[in-house]
Amino acid sequence: xxxxxxxxxxxxxxxxxxxxxxxxxxxxxxxxxxxxxxxxxxxxxxxxxxxxxxxxxxxxxxxxxxxxxxxxxxxxxxxxxxxxxxxxxxxxxxxxxxxxxxxxxxxxxxxxxxxxxxxxxxxxxxxxxxxxxxxxxxxxxxxxxxxxxxxxxxxxxxxxxxxxxxxxxxxxxxxxxxxxxxxxxxxxxxxxxxxxxxxxxxxxxxxxxxxxxxxxxxxxxxxxxxxxxxxxxxxxxxx
Numbered sequence: 142x143x144x145x146x147x148x149x150x151x152x153x154x155x156x157x158x159x160x161x162x163x164x165x166x167x168x169x170x171x172x173x174x175x176x177x178x179x180x181x182x183x184x185x186x187x188x189x190x191x192x193x194x195x196x197x198x199x200x201x202x203x204x205x206x207x208x209x210x211x212x213x214x215x216x217x218x219x220x221x222x223x224x225x226x227x228x229x230x231x232x233x234x235x236x237x238x239x240x241x242x243x244x245x246x247x248x249x250x251x252x253x254x255x256x257x258x259x260x261x262x263x264x265x266x267x268x269x270x271x272x273x274x275x276x277x278x279x280x281x282x283x284x285x286x287x288x289x290x291x292x293x294x295x296x297x298x299x300x301x302x303x304x305x306x307x308x309x310x311x312x313x314x315x316x317x318x319x320x321x322x323x324x325x326x327x328x329x330x331x332x333x334x335x336x337x338x339x340x341x342x343x344x345x346x347x348x349x350x351x352x353x354x355x356x357x358x359x360x361x362x363x364x365x366x367x368x369x370x371x372x373x374x375x376x377x378x379x380x
Contacts, residue, residue, distance in 0.1 A: 146339040152214035168199035180275030186244040190251030194219030236267040245278040253283025253343030269358035272380040280376040283343045
């Protein structure tokens with residue numbers, strides 16, 4: 142997987158850039174889905190691509206949580222901000238933790254960074270292999286080609302008395318890969334303004350392909366349209 146500035150040099154700003162995101166509300170929705178679908182007896186939870194651990198912050202009191210992420214920079218922020226959970230560096234495509242969990246989550250469209258169908262299939266097999274019998278996996282996908290709009294400008298801003306951040310991009314695509322060239326302007330108190338450019342390429346997998354691979358991995362799989370974010374939905378798989 143490619144490494145982006147957002148997850149390395151800008152990791153300490155990540156939670157400011159996404160300050161609009163209601164992690165507490167999303168964690169509550171995740172808990173409801175777990176209660177509905179999970180059949181195993183334990184409460185061991187693995188969050189794959191956990192980032193800075195903001196979902197874990199609201200799940201750690203109900204589950205024994207391990208957060209895994211490919212980025213050492215993001216994990217450093219998570220370890221500092223979230224106490225009462227464990228974190229480990231790992232790539233979802235080669236995931237091999239040597240244990241099983243009652244719940245696996247992979248949220249905020251992180252699955253889109255898996256580039257090819259072969260790696261997607263391998264990743265979903267990894268998830269199934271790490272699930273206890275009756276355990277549930279919850280995957281929040283990236284947008285599909287039908288939903289993704291090419292040529293649209295986007296802007297996210299954050300500001301307080303000490304820092305201002307602006308992020309802008311115009312959406313592009315190459316085949317079934319969405320391309321987001323993110324331009325960041327970061328202005329901090331008593332420092333010069335800095336400009337970063339960061340390319341994110343996320344594959345737009347189709348629902349039937351994901352469901353087929355989940356079922357081939359031994360999961361009872363379904364897609365629900367009303368997910369955590371508009372237009373993305375959620376995949377639910379039970380081993």
